[in-house]
Amino acid sequence: xxxxxxxxxxxxxxxxxxxxxxxxxxxxxxxxxxxxxxxxxxxxxxxxxxxxxxxxxxxxxxxxxxxxxxxxxxxxxxxxxxxxxxxxxxxxxxxxxxxxxxxxxxxxxxxxxxxxxxxxxxxxxxxxxxxxxxxxxxxxxxxxxxxxxxxxxxxxxxxxxxxxxxxxxx
Numbered sequence: 001x002x003x004x005x006x007x008x009x010x011x012x013x014x015x016x017x018x019x020x021x022x023x024x025x026x027x028x029x030x031x032x033x034x035x036x037x038x039x040x041x042x043x044x045x046x047x048x049x050x051x052x053x054x055x056x057x058x059x060x061x062x063x064x065x066x067x068x069x070x071x072x073x074x075x076x077x078x079x080x081x082x083x084x085x086x087x088x089x090x091x092x093x094x095x096x097x098x099x100x101x102x103x104x105x106x107x108x109x110x111x112x113x114x115x116x117x118x119x120x121x122x123x124x125x126x127x128x129x130x131x132x133x134x135x136x137x138x139x140x141x142x143x144x145x146x147x148x149x150x151x152x153x154x155x156x157x158x159x160x161x162x163x164x165x166x167x168x169x170x
Contacts (some may be wrong), residue, residue, distance in 0.1 A: 001139055001160075002166070003111045009150075010065050010066050011065055015058045015059070015060075015061035015062035015065055015071040015073070016058065016059075016062045017058075018054065018055075018057070018077070018144075019054075019055045019056075019057075019058025019059045019062065020058075021053050021078075022055035022058060023054070023055050023136075025042035025051050025054065025141075025149065026048065026051055026055065029044070029048055029051075030122075030123065031142070032142075032157060034122070038134045039127040039132075039134070040126055040127065041102045041126050041127075041129055041132070042105045042107065042108050042126040043087055043090060043094070043104055044091070044126065044142075045093040045108045045117075045124055045125075045126045046087050046108065047084060047088055047091065047143075048082045048123065048124070049085050049156050050081070050084030050092045050134055050150065051080075051084065052075075052088060053076060053079070053080030053083070053084075054080045054081060054153055056076060056080075057073045057076040057077035057080060058073070058077075060076065061073030061074070061077075068113060071164070074157065074161055074164070077153070077157045077160075078154065078158070078161070080153075081150050081153040081154035082154060082158055084146070084149075084150035084153070085147065085150045085151060085154060088143050088144075088146040088147035088149075088150055089125070089147060089154060091132055091143035091146070092141070092143040092144050092147055095132075095141050098148040099126075104129070105126075106126075107125075107126055108119070108124060110124070110125050112125070123151070133151075134144060135155075
């Protein structure tokens with residue numbers, strides 16, 4: 001299996017598939033926001049940023065999958081998925097155990113050189129409250145679904161990293 005994953009990581013298809021899945025999740029988030037009129041909170045916006053990181057890693061890996069750029073893409077993928085897990089966990093805990101002492105910020109804080117909320121307010125402006133449950137499917141809230149999604153991305157990334165130490169199949 002690791003040899004197969006090693007081979008796949010050296011081709012564009014797997015990287016583009018990863019970028020496409022992250023892009024599809026971003027489109028779903030925008031559908032929830034603009035069509036279903038759900039209000040994204042600050043943690044939702046940060047979780048979107050983690051998904052954009054995974055999408056960027058997929059595009060970076062697809063640029064030159066046989067070069068060392070692949071390792072930079074793997075690092076971005078692991079970091080983004082790990083950050084997504086931490087954010088989705090925090091968001092899940094806020095929803096499952098609401099407390100007046102544990103609240104999210106009123107607005108997302110982006111670096112001064114990267115004011116995403118100013119450049120694309122339709123995507124990066126938070127209008128909701130982190131502890132409000134707005135949507136569920138199969139008794140799981142949105143942050144719980146995202147937690148599972150980020151864990152899956154992270155687990156696959158770990159397997160791909162391990163596969164890099166496998167000799168290429170001949």
